[in-house]
Amino acid sequence: MNKQRTASKSRPADQDRIDNLFSVPGARADRWRALHSAAVDWARGHAGREPVEAALEDFGAYEEFFAYPGQRLVSVLKDRIATGDAEGAARLARRLSESILTRSYKHDTGAWDAVDQSTEPSVELSSSFSTREGTHRPYFEMLVVSPYAAERGALIGAEMRKLRRREDPFVYETVSVPSFEDAVCAILLNPAIAAVTLYEGFEFASRHAAPVLRSVLAAAGFDEAHLRGEDMLLALADGLKRLRPEIDIYILSDRHVERIAGDARATSVRRVLYSVEEMLELHLSVLEGVGDRFRTPFFDNLKKYATRPISTFHALPIARGKSVFKSDWIRDMGEFYGLNIFLAESSATTGGLDSLLEPTGNIKEAQEMAARAFGADHVFFVTNGTSTSNKMVHQALIAPGDIVLLDRNCHKSHHYGLVLAGGQPLYIDAFPMTEYSMYGAVPLKRIKKALLDLKAEGRLDRAKMVDLTNCTFDGHIYNCRRVMEECLAIKPDLIFLWDEAWFGFAHWSPFLRPRTAMGAADTIEKWMADPASVTAWEKQQAELGDNPSSEKLLATRLIPDPRKIKIRVYQTNSTHKSMSALRQGSMVLVRDVDFRTVEAQFHEAVFTHASTSPNQQLIASLDVARRQxxxxxxxxxxxxxxxxxxxxxxxxxxxxxxxxxxxxxxxxxxxxxxxxxxxxxxxxxxxxxxxxxxxxxxxxxxxxxxxxxxxxxxxxxxxxxxxxxxxxxxxxxxxxxxxxxxxxxxxxxxxxxxxxxxxxxxxxxxxxxxxxxxxxxxxxxxxxxxxVKSLMEDVPDLPDFSHFHEAYRGDAGKLTPEGDMRRAFYGAYYPEGCEYVPIDSAECDQRLKQGPEMISANFVIPYPPGFPILVPGQVVTQATIDFMRKLDVKEIHGYERARGLKLIRPDHAADRH
The missing domain is CATH 3.90.1150.10 (Aspartate Aminotransferase, domain 1)
Structure with a gap:
């Protein structure tokens, strides 16, 4: 239990590889600070030139993938080192290092000058970083992939600078690389790249060491032996889009532009241009592409609304802030928050605003942009938190009597959602981590067994949804694709609800995205469209034979029939938990081929749970979070x-x-x-x-x-x-x-x-x-x-879900533990049918040994660990009581210490419906 893990203090042998990607953001700044330190030591006579040369060499290929400081400034630095100008090298190294660390080069024209003191920045650079009004513009970089990258890249960069105007909303610089592999490394290493331009004729292989990258590319089908000409051009466009789907990709060709544009594989390309004549069009297209992402329909309109002189005759006194700023008693709140938050408040859904319940204008457009960004078909903004998002999905998709397979340790909103919808929970236990008093995630084999048991009893048609938390509170991430494929192999029309409250950020990492609900759904859809998927399914069917046993199916990684399965995936996303949204800002992401059949009832669920007075600032923050x-x-x-x-x-x-x-x-x-x-x-x-x-x-x-x-x-x-x-x-x-x-x-x-x-x-x-x-x-x-021993060794065993009392089992089968939690929940509303038993009492011990069984009347949720150890209708067991007796926490929802556990009297359990 006390394993010690010591990170190597020496530098790993593969640190210099350009595909070492998990330490990029800070490592680059550290390298420049090390170079500056070495240059200062040289200038002060404390060391020679060799450490400076070694530090510069340490950058290796990395600096090729960044526009700043660029070849020109790096060349100046190298010249100063080569000629023995220690003072000049130290001054320039300091300036470059500080500009990279503070990112001042994005708005400071002087940072780009080769000389140490710039009294008169050039008009070209000066106009690059500010608008006509003098405000700074957002900065990004464009990757150019072309043969002869060094020469052509310099020409393209110069040409693009000539095309800049003060009217342009953004400013960018170019980065040029000569190969397929370098392009992949560039967009992984350089987060500032927001657009890519591809010229025909580039090479495949990088001249730098990138063994991991090559193995990953080969596994994905990007092998130099199979890529030639336009194939490599479009394959790179597709590959870059898969890694960073938010990036705009452009192709410049001096031949056959019509043929490239008409290729079905060019769907990942924003525009195809004839390179001889369209540099201005490229420049304008790049700005337009970034502008499309920068636009925030609701937030933009809300800002305009706040500047208008509006008289409000609706039930929102705080709107416009007059009741606050004219008050002798609450003016401090206005001074604390500022005027804009009040100017942007309204209960109106007209005059430039929109309705969250039935959006037709800028909220609708903002949700559509969020769907594009997150890889969903539809997105719904929610201002009551993901607790409400989960309840909306349950109410929209689950009818009374439907069976839902879910993790017993999921957030309480899922349990309450089933109470409201009338769905019957079939709880599946996650693997325990007893020594740390927490649970992990639900093993796939247990989910498959539950489905196969339902099938064996002829009740698989009742199974409607699989509901899982990804990632769990403690960081366990499911293999979403595998879970969905193997479950769909057993029941092709299952719906999946993935609670990704803590994991919404993962879409923006190419390493984590495949583990998200939307990422996995996209992968499965692409697999379904590949004819090889049918071949794989048929091959497995032949291997399994007729009527394979449950044991064999459990031991096999099942392949679903791509012709029969339906992708019906819902993801709830606490945007406020991992992105720049205000508290309670949430989204429901939908990728459901049958959504039209449930759209009306989904909107009914929205009407049921969403506030009719949603906070405008919350909606705006969801819009802005997507932009960022x-x-x-x-x-x-x-x-x-x-x-x-x-x-x-x-x-x-x-x-x-x-x-x-x-x-x-x-x-x-x-x-x-x-x-x-x-x-x-x-x-x-x-x-x-x-x-x-x-x-x-x-x-x-x-x-x-x-x-x-x-x-x-x-x-x-x-x-x-x-x-x-x-x-x-x-x-x-x-x-x-x-x-x-x-x-x-x-x-x-x-x-x-x-x-x-x-x-x-x-x-x-x-x-x-x-x-x-x-x-x-x-x-x-x-x-x-x-x-220490009491905390680390004398830990209570974690209680698994026991079972529902027979009175709440209804028509449930013998192999599966589902029950009618809704009946138990509302049955506890009748005081005459309830009783209380203290957990430390002799009565509790007697009931556990001799009966009658104790039936929980409500949810009992200790914090920590934060999951329900009892649900309505569940039979209380010795394991649960032992766990509660060992708990030393003060906060236990659903348990009254003075009275004890609230129980449903066994003789009344079946009386109320």
Whole structure:
């Protein structure tokens, strides 16, 4: 249990490969700071020129993929080093390093000058970064893939600069590469790339070391031997679009442009242009493409609305802010929030605004743009949080009596959604992580067994939906494609609800996207369209033979019949949990071939649960969150991953912190049987990017790198205690806790300063523990060891779902445990049919041994661990009572300590319908 994982302090042998992609955002800035430091030492006479040359060489191929500082400035730096100009090299290295670290080159024209002091920036550069009004414009970069990239790239860059105008809403620079592989590396390494232009005639292979990239490309069918001419051109366009679907791709050709444009494979290309005559058209097209993503229909209209002199005669006194700013008593609220939040408030759905319940204008358009961005057919904005999103989906798709297979440990909104809809839950247990008082995810074999049991009893037609949480609170990610394919092989019309409340950001990472609901649905649809899919299904059917046993089906990775299955996938997304949306901002993503048949009832569910007075600022923040992720989401998510890996490395390798704290690795969070690739952990010596990619592609479960389980029980703290200590005394906030751990989550908001503060505080706490142990002597050390043992070893067993009482089983079969939770829930509304039993009483022990059975009247949810250990109609067992007796948490929803468990009297269980 106390495994120590020490990251290698020496530099990994493959660090210089251009396909080492999990450490890009900060590593580049670190390299430039190291170069600057070496140059300063040289200038001061503390070291020679060799460390500077080595530091510059250390950049290797990386700098080829960034527009700044570019070949011109790097050449100037090399010349100063070569000629022995130590002072000049140090000054330029400092300027370049600071510009990269602060990103000032995106708006500071002086950063692009070769001279150290620029008194008069050129008109060309000056006009590049500001509008006619003098405001700075958003900056991005365009990748150009062409033969003779160095020469042609310089010409293209110069030509594009000549075409700039002050009226242009954005400014960009170009990056040129000569090969297919370099293009892939460029868009993975450089998050600023927002557009790609492809010229015919480029090479396939990079001249740099990229073995992992080559193996990945080969596995995806991008093999140089099979790609020639237009095939390679369109294959690269398709490949880049798959990796970063938000990027616009353009093709410039000096021949056969009509044929390329008419090719069915060119659907990923925004425009095909005749290269001899269309440079201005390319420039305008690039600006238009970025502008399409930048536009936020609702937010743009809301800003316009806020500038208009409107008199309000509706029931929203706070609109326009007069009641606030004219008040002697609440004016401070207005000063705190500012005027715009009140000017942008209205209960009207006309005059430039729109209705969230039945959008026909800018909200409708904003939702359509979100659908495009997230790879869905439809998106619905929700301002009541994902708890409401989940209930909407359940009400829209589930009728009374329908069976829903779901994780017992999912968010309570799914359980309450089934109560409201009347669906019968068939609970399936996740694998337990008893020593940390948490559950993992639901193994696919258990889901398949439940479906096969229903089939054996002739009740498979009642199974309507599979409902799972991806990723779980603690970071377990499903192989969504495999789950859906194998379930559809058993029942071709199953609906899937994936609660991705914490995982919405994953769409913007090419490594995580295939593990999302929408990413997997897209992959399956493409597979269905491939004739090879039918061949694969027929081959497996021949191997399985007629009437294969359940055991054989459970042991086989099932292939569905692509001609029969339906893709019916719903994803709920807490946009506010992982993107820049205000609290309670959520989305429902739909990819359902039968949506037209349920669209009316889906809208009824929206009418039922959505507020008729939705907050305008919430809607606007959803619109803006989509814009941000389309334009910079890739880089933000890459940074969040790097921050998380940095935390893992620094905690587990620190000589003092690692004595008392540690971060659990993938091997401790995911049992080996679900890690078929053999992947151990992100920070384990010997593991590299190839292992991580293979785990993402192959394993039944893998770990979200941004979710970090920090064990604090080994420092003598339970999770709740440690969370409170960090918040109250150190201003560091966590979210979820367990008996002996806390969950840290890096997100697009975090910086390396946050990591530094965390490490500093952890070291301070460890110093205090060391001092206390030294002062306490042998007795103090014994007490500390006993405390650690109670937290880390004397942990309660986690209770699985027992069963529903027979009174709530209805027509359920013998093999499956579903029940009518709705009847039990509402049956508990009648006081005469209920009773209370304290869990520590003799009556409780007697009832457990001799009966009558105790039937839970409501949900009982302790925090932590945060999942329902009892649901309405469930029979209370010894395991549940033992767990509750060992719990030392104060917050248990649905349990009254003074009265005990609320139970349904067995003699009344069947009386109420």
């Amino acid at each position: 992720m389309e334009l910079e989401g890739y880089g933000l998510v890459a940074n969040a991953i790097e921050i998380a890996l940095d935390i893992r490395r620094e905690v587990n390798r620190h000589p003092l912190i690692s004595k008392y704290f540690r971060i659990l690795g993938a091997d401790e969070m995911v049992p080996a049987e679900y890690r078929e690739s053999g992947f151990v952990d992100f920070m384990t010596e010997g593991m590299n990017f190839a292992d991580q990619v293979r785990s993402m592609n192959e394993d039944e479960f893998c770990l979200d790198p941004t979710r970090i389980t920090l064990v604090c029980g080994t420092a003598g703290f339970d999770g709740t205690q440690f969370k409170k200590l960090m918040a109250d005394e150190h201003d560091i906030q966590f979210n979820k806790t367990s008996r002996n751990s806390v969950l840290l989550q890096s997100n697009i908001n975090n910086t390396r300063s946050d990591v530094a503060q965390l490490i500093r505080v952890l070291m301070q706490i460890c110093d205090q523990i060391e001092d206390q142990l030294a002062q306490g002597g042998d007795n103090g050390r014994k007490l500390f060891a006993a405390r």
